[in-house]
Amino acid sequence: MNFVIQTSDSYQALNQVVRQMLDEIAKQPGILQPDVDLRLNKPELRLDIDRAKAADMGVPVDAVAKAVETMLGGRNVTRYKRDAEQYDVIVQIQSSGRTTPEDIDGIYVRGRNDTVIPLSALVKISENVSPRELNHFGQRRSATISANLSPDYSLGEALTFMNQAAGRVLKPGYTTDLNGTSREFRNSQGALAIVFVLSLVFIFLVLAAQFESFLDPLVIMLAVPLSMIGALLALKWSGGSLNVYSQIGLITLVGLITKHGILIVEFTNQLREHGLATVDAIVKAAGQRLRPILMTTGAMVLGALPRRSPPAPAPKAASRSAG
DSSP states (O other): OOOOEESOHHHHHHHHHHHHHHHHHHTTTTTEEEESSOOEEEEEEEEEEEEHHHHTTTTOHHHHHHHIIIIOOOOOEEEEEEEEEEEEEOOOOGGGGGGGGGGGGGGEEEOOOGGGEGGGGTEEEEEEEEEEOOOOOTTEEEEEEEEOOOTOOOOHHHHHHHHHHHHHOTTTTTEEEOTTHHHHHHHHHHHHHHHHHHHHHHHHHHHHHHHTTSHHHHHTHHHHHHHHHHHHHHHHHOOOOOOHHHHHHHHHHHHHHHHHHHHHHHHHHHHTTOOOHHHHHHHHHHTTTTHHHHHHHHHHHEEEEEOOOOOOOOOOOOOOOOO
């Protein structure tokens, strides 16, 4: 499961909301090992400039920013050539002089009348933590909650629970979305429903053209709802879930059941043309077509089973000829 929380708020506020969502997830035993990609554990030093004091001493704010950037981050000031090689000249404090917050006291800037002013007199240093990664989803700040699911808890149930928990926890300005397998599951829900309806319509039209009647296709397709009920009950009793694969299997089942109906209805019509009564024709057709129906069903079930790949042949030992 991949559940995304989006906002335009700060990452600190987003982290608080995510923690509340994790508290809600802890109440659901079907969701296992939740994890979040938002981690506020990167150390950060924040320098706040006292603009009033800097203005009194004649130090522009951009001069303070350039001094910090040059001394700590490094600045490429020029290039020079030597022996046909070109080198960059970078101004920066040595690594031993920029390892602790106290090293900022060794940086100076020029003030009014070229006076040398220590940087510590103009800035206030505070230690904080920041996100290790600035994650975005849909061009907004985001945090993704990932989790595994227990075998008896489906992805659809998990997403329903997450939406309900989000409705209780999220404040105005926060939205949710899905990613990864969860997003594919949501998109496939509507697509497979449309495919299911279109398959029924297509099969009905083909049967109507084959039998030149609208009544026989309806009789044939009456078995489809009964087969769906049996398939869903078998899925429930076996502990399965209604996922993408089971939905594809239901669509395939429509074609299989329709084929069985064609075998019985077509043979029933032939018996009725020979003067047999309707009920007797149905009973006789069902009995004689039982074997082909079982053979077709068995062939389809066996064809759906995964086939084990044969073991790779052992490499032949290389023979050495006596020289």
